[in-house]
Amino acid sequence: MARSHKPIVWGLFAAGGTLSAFVLPVLILLTCFAVPLGLAPADLLAYERVLGLLGHPAAKLAVFGVLFLVIWHAAHRMRITAHDVGIRADTLVAALCYGIAAIATVAMLIVLPGL
Amino acid sequence: MSRRPYKREVSKGGWWLTQPRYIRYMAREFSCVLIGAYVLVLVTGLWRLSEGQAQYEAWLARVESPAGRLFAVVAMLFALYHTYTWFQVTPKAMPLAVNGKKVPGAVIVLGHWAGLAVASVLVWLLVVN
Numbered sequence: 464m465a466r467s468h469k470p471i472v473w474g475l476f477a478a479g480g481t482l483s484a485f486v487l488p489v490l491i492l493l494t495c496f497a498v499p500l501g502l503a504p505a506d507l508l509a510y511e512r513v514l515g516l517l518g519h520p521a522a523k524l525a526v527f528g529v530l531f532l533v534i535w536h537a538a539h540r541m542r543i544t545a546h547d548v549g550i551r552a553d554t555l556v557a558a559l560c561y562g563i564a565a566i567a568t569v570a571m572l573i574v575l576p577g578l
Numbered sequence: 579m580s581r582r583p584y585k586r587e588v589s590k591g592g593w594w595l596t597q598p599r600y601i602r603y604m605a606r607e608f609s610c611v612l613i614g615a616y617v618l619v620l621v622t623g624l625w626r627l628s629e630g631q632a633q634y635e636a637w638l639a640r641v642e643s644p645a646g647r648l649f650a651v652v653a654m655l656f657a658l659y660h661t662y663t664w665f666q667v668t669p670k671a672m673p674l675a676v677n678g679k680k681v682p683g684a685v686i687v688l689g690h691w692a693g694l695a696v697a698s699v700l701v702w703l704l705v706v707n
Contacts, residue, residue: 483661485697488654490620491616493702495650538614574628
């Protein structure tokens with residue numbers, strides 16, 4: 464049987480989809496709604512505070528793990544959905560989707576260790 | 579093969595608008611656009627954080643602008659719809675048996691919603707406290 468890279472992409476898709484289902488709603492709540500709705504202190508997202516939170520290696524690892532898996536999930540689904548809406552240039556679409564996910568991954572790898 | 583085979587007209591890009599369940603399917607698939615965009619917003623935030631306080635606060639101001647808030651509302655709706663659809667298929671994706679008896683699908687789905695509640699409280703406590 465021909466070897467295929469599908470299991471890897473599919474694995475990332477499933478892991479990212481699951482993680483996204485469990486933690487994305489609370490993440491959006493925290494980063495966009497908690498302060499204006501008065502659910503959390505006003506300094507929740509203040510510069511010093513966020514730097515302090517990300518100072519812990521475990522926090523860096525958690526942030527990288529979640530964002531990495533979720534962006535690859537989204538990239539893969541976007542590639543498949545492009546076909547559904549009639550776009551047939553799959554090689555180009557795949558390069559774009561996975562390329563953006565790869566750029567986001569590399570950006571986190573550059574920036575996170577130094578925070 | 580006949581000389582003039584019958585070909586049903588199917589619109590390449592608009593087929594999913596023809597039935598409500600196709601629209602629901604596309605809403606589920608489209609959730610990745612909002613989810614992906616939201617992750618890119620956060621990754622940009624991490625980048626700005628590394629550039630210093632002024633850059634980070636400019637990023638935060640955009641997140642907190644009316645356009646940023648509108649984006650957050652739409653992203654939240656699609657993220658929740660993704661969660662709902664993801665949990666709905668779990669009985670089929672991973673059927674469960676206890677002592678040789680099949681666990682009802684509704685129990686598996688409810689278990690996932692309970693998991694969501696626990697995960698949300700945990701993340702909230704870790705970030706807010």
